[in-house]
Amino acid sequence: MQFPSTVSKWSVFEVSLKGTETGNPYLDVELSGRFSQGNRVVTVPGFYDGDGTYKVRFMPDNEGAWRFETVSSDGALDGKTGDFSVGPADAGNHGPVRVAHRYHFAHEDGTPYFPLGTTCYAWTHQPLDEQEKTLETLRQTKFNKMRMCVFPKDYPYNHNEPLHDVYLPKANGEGQDCDRPNFEAFRHFENQVKALGDMGIQADIIIFHPYDRWGYCMMSEAQDFRYLKYLVARLAAHHNVWWSLANEYDFLIDVKPMQRWDRFFHIIEENDPYRHPKSIHNGDPDANYDHRKPWVDHVCIQNWDVKRTVEWRDDFGKPVVNDEPEYEGNLVQSWGSITAEELVHRFWITVMRGGYAGHGETYVQPDDRLWWAKGGVLHGESYKRIGFLLDLIKEDVTTGLTPLGATPFGFPWNRVSGAGDENVTYVYFGEHQPVIWSSGFPQEDGDYEIDIIDTWNMTVTPAKKVPAPVPHPTRHGSVVRGGVADAAFGVELPGKPYLAVRVRPRGRKSA
Amino acid sequence: MQFPSTVSKWSVFEVSLKGTETGNPYLDVELSGRFSQGNRVVTVPGFYDGDGTYKVRFMPDNEGAWRFETVSSDGALDGKTGDFSVGPADAGNHGPVRVAHRYHFAHEDGTPYFPLGTTCYAWTHQPLDEQEKTLETLRQTKFNKMRMCVFPKDYPYNHNEPLHDVYLPKANGEGQDCDRPNFEAFRHFENQVKALGDMGIQADIIIFHPYDRWGYCMMSEAQDFRYLKYLVARLAAHHNVWWSLANEYDFLIDVKPMQRWDRFFHIIEENDPYRHPKSIHNGDPDANYDHRKPWVDHVCIQNWDVKRTVEWRDDFGKPVVNDEPEYEGNLVQSWGSITAEELVHRFWITVMRGGYAGHGETYVQPDDRLWWAKGGVLHGESYKRIGFLLDLIKEDVTTGLTPLGATPFGFPWNRVSGAGDENVTYVYFGEHQPVIWSSGFPQEDGDYEIDIIDTWNMTVTPAKKVPAPVPHPTRHGSVVRGGVADAAFGVELPGKPYLAVRVRPRGRKSA
Structure with a gap:
């Protein structure tokens, strides 16, 4: 049996064992490992790697002392135990990815x-x-x-x-x-x-x-x-x-x-x-x-x-x-x-x-x-x-982007695209080329950095903040639509395709 | 009563009559006209045009002698008759538009x-x-x-x-x-x-x-x-x-x-x-x-x-x-x-x-x-x-364009667009830029004019006919897909967006 005495968190700990070569071990031999810290046990399957070599791999998710024990239908592989210790994760290893915040990952x-x-x-x-x-x-x-x-x-x-x-x-x-x-x-x-x-x-x-x-x-x-x-x-x-x-x-x-x-x-x-x-x-x-x-x-x-x-x-x-x-x-x-x-x-x-x-x-x-x-x-x-x-x-973005506009996804978000996170709002215009915009921007005025992003030319340029356009009301009888600005401010745009706008409160905490 | 003695087919024949001005004729007076050729009668509503003037308008759809008779709740407008003749349609007047060939108009x-x-x-x-x-x-x-x-x-x-x-x-x-x-x-x-x-x-x-x-x-x-x-x-x-x-x-x-x-x-x-x-x-x-x-x-x-x-x-x-x-x-x-x-x-x-x-x-x-x-x-x-x-x-196009591909509208026609009529097939690539194409082209080889249409620059350029690409078959078990050309020939394309191809049999009858 071979295994390292120490391994980093979220890296591969591997136990290598020798067992039977007869028959078809791929079909016939059952093998698993039980990895434990105190009363916590994680069971993982092992596998045959040819030439009588069997392996059990484990990715530890916690630092400290771990213990393992093998379980196998082959006596030569069964009941093997060992101890090893897990150190801090290697630089750049943030652990496996999971779904986070329902629609995102971390x-x-x-x-x-x-x-x-x-x-x-x-x-x-x-x-x-x-x-x-x-x-x-x-x-x-x-x-x-x-x-x-x-x-x-x-x-x-x-x-x-x-x-x-x-x-x-x-x-x-x-x-x-x-x-x-x-x-x-x-x-x-x-x-x-x-x-x-x-x-x-x-x-x-x-x-x-x-x-x-x-x-x-x-x-x-x-x-x-x-x-x-x-x-x-x-x-x-x-x-x-x-x-x-x-x-x-x-x-x-x-x-x-x-x-x-x-x-x-x-x-x-x-x-x-x-x-x-x-x-x-x-x-x-x-x-x-x-x-x-x-x-x-x-x-x-x-x-x-x-x-x-x-x-x-x-x-x-x-x-x-x-x-x-x-x-x-x-x-x-x-x-x-x-x-x-x-x-x-x-x-x-x-x-x-x-x-x-x-x-x-x-x-x-x-x-x-x-x-x-x-x-x-x-x-x-x-x-x-x-x-x-x-x-x-x-x-x-710290959490993940949430689309602007409620469900069902009405105007204008069925046509242009926009999304926000705690400290940022984006609107992507794509094939649209408005020369002024405000929908989706903050309702409260304040100190914002507003940039125009050219998604193709990969440039970010400070934008000119302007008053939000106040639309002419549309009405019939008692129903009046519009007539108030939909955000605290607007932005001027150069009127070409494939642009986005980014709005961020100045002095925010960085992601 | 005034009306012209002659009018062209599919133009407006108008009878002008004088009737009551009292009350609100818009609400109160019923008026219609019965226009006839032989036993055929077409009934049309008349209308009040102010100042005691009433009108009945009719668009004749057949040449020859027509007769009309008015019917009204106002005695002064009722039972008026007249004869007029209808000549050929004016140049450029092809008559009203109707649905034709189920999905089109004529x-x-x-x-x-x-x-x-x-x-x-x-x-x-x-x-x-x-x-x-x-x-x-x-x-x-x-x-x-x-x-x-x-x-x-x-x-x-x-x-x-x-x-x-x-x-x-x-x-x-x-x-x-x-x-x-x-x-x-x-x-x-x-x-x-x-x-x-x-x-x-x-x-x-x-x-x-x-x-x-x-x-x-x-x-x-x-x-x-x-x-x-x-x-x-x-x-x-x-x-x-x-x-x-x-x-x-x-x-x-x-x-x-x-x-x-x-x-x-x-x-x-x-x-x-x-x-x-x-x-x-x-x-x-x-x-x-x-x-x-x-x-x-x-x-x-x-x-x-x-x-x-x-x-x-x-x-x-x-x-x-x-x-x-x-x-x-x-x-x-x-x-x-x-x-x-x-x-x-x-x-x-x-x-x-x-x-x-x-x-x-x-x-x-x-x-x-x-x-x-x-x-x-x-x-x-x-x-x-x-x-x-x-x-x-x-x-x-003589009938109207029928989209290529059957219902449900599968590959590749859910991605690129194509349509045909008796004497023409078009494929429009849009945001796609293939350098060779054949899907939707005729199954039978023959003498075809093939042109590349630049939809933005408004040019039509003869295209190079090439053998249709023969795809590598895809298979699993008994199912084999592809491996045969999908048309009798293909065409080379310059690999840029917003292009279309037009295929027409040479010597066809013009539209």
Whole structure:
């Protein structure tokens, strides 16, 4: 048995044990660890890692002395105990992300987390030098979440052979035996999850997907359940894990009925003591999973119609992450051909209606090395502006943005977008170009900093405060509408598209 | 009695009679005309025009000899007869517009009519030189429909006094007596309807609206019904009339319940023998009138979310005219602040999903002379591009555009827009910028003209035909998607936004 005597909070503590190699330990051997501090016990599944090696991984969430004991159907693995101590978290490790304030997220240490991520579905299945390039590119962006598939991808622009098969070959040589994991494949995948974690990037792990020539998506129910438990046992101790049950689950509904998807959520709940965020992604915009189900943490959707973000918040009562509002690119496929301007616009609309969004880049490349699938390098223009947006909200938002305007979401917020937090109010105009504005601004006058944000040119310019416009009243009979200013003051605007306004009380506490 | 001995088909034949001046003839005197050819009889209401003058107007729809006879509660007006002859229609008069091919429109002579109109709600209530300017501006545009209110408008940017009161002052001097029309006001209004008709522009007459300081929208039910019948009696003989029961009817629902709106439709049906197109316009995007009701001819809506056009076609089964997809301008009001680019984009999306749209322009003017309300001159950029779009479809479309893709409206047509008619197929990409395309193109190869349309720069450029892309198949188990080209050929595109492609068989019959 091997294990370290000390480990940092929210990092991976790993016990390595030797046990049986006979039979198929993946199928046959049960193993778990009981980790305790005083009367508190956390039970985690262990897993087989090949060559008679078994592992139990644990992510401690509290400093001090911990003790563990193993429980196994294999006598050689059962009843092993050990003591270790947990020190302070490493710099930059804020602990796993949880839903916070109903519609938002925060790390376990309370640091707000605003998911503005990107997508490289099959990046861990590319040649190693390409994977290095992906990590290097990520270092130059602000993205803080990565959508990535456990299984390789067979799809347009995804024809190449994966770095590793996920299972070992069948004895008869005809395809892979989905009862025999290729441990090297899983080790590589989790190393890349860790690499992202070290960079502060959440790994949004896509567990199933329909784009497959190897038979992975055709596994039996028992194989699906076993794979899922195995994946959770291996990965859950990484602080930066998110569980995405599928990409486009509805394109798999013919082979995996709804009950199986529900059960997948339960299996994660049974095996992940850290309660990493979990959700599931749809293909058809009209086929959202019922995110009201209690085991779903946040709403993950694919939908280009981003002005509906408030509707999704209201429908499901959970944080909304629009993980595919179409991609910047120029493909023949319409999900991958919008302009950089349009994707930035959709990010702003989404965030300024209280949601979050995901990036992808799909410019035609002669060698099919599209960022959205394979990582590598970025060619586009939207990622810089998305980083600018993230920097802005990190500067001022402490809880999370609440859309302006009540439910049902009336005028003008069904047309322009606006949101606020304790110390900041934003209005994003997008395709609108008013030359004066006041709706959503504070009702009480005071000492405010008011800035005009050019979302495309990434500039912030002090704005001129002016009296709020007083509209001419509209009336019929006893009904009089308008005729009073809707805020304590207004702002002059230059009358061009893709602008936002930010209003902050001067002398506020910084985020 | 006065009437002309001859008149052109689809023009106004008017009989003028002298009758009683005592009492209130507007309330008391019933008058109608029975116009006949052989056994065919068309009955039309007459109306009082002040100073003891009564009129009966008729729009003949057939050449040859006609006869009329009046019927009245006033003996002096009753039983008058006359003969007249109807000659060929004047050049450019194609007869009234009707719904054609379920989702489209055509004039009575079969000429297709594609409503791409504009809005000058209160233009007939402005000073006369301003009204002249409006007509002059219209001559320089291609707009073929005008939304305009019978009553003047009290609203932001609409503070000035109208040219005429619609009713005469009350005897006590306190406001207007809605039982006593100001005949001069109606004469002026109908003259401007005629002026538009002479230019080939449909007058989309807005009968009620909520923006009122004179009490017009607070008339009693009996006054509403009488006014409506009077309006129809005066105006229906103009070939270019459309009936729009309201602008933003739902903002009047507190004083005019739904049953009254339904009854308004019935009153028009009872009094308009020519069956001019009739509909009703909503304020709140979620408050569409139920356009499935059988007395509604076409769907008139206000909605900025124009990719839903196919949904509205499907919901109501009638032509869709989006009469307020927001306006080009820079107002503080968000319905009036979108860029020219965005309005042109929304027109293309709407038309390329089988609908029609309306223009308005709302740039801040120092003297509040906004085109959308008062007419005058245009300052914007969208109207030229809308004219370009209308010219394009008039060149090739004979029936009306049918959206590509079946119901429910799946990929890629939920993202990009495409439509076809007998001899033409268009795909409009908008915010999408693919570098190759084939979806929606003909299944059979042949001799086609393929052009790239730059919708903003108004250019048409021959395109390079290339083999249709053959997508990599996607599969799981027995399900294989893709792997075959979806059309006989494709086209190369320059990879920029706001483009469309047009495909036409060479040697086709022109529209």
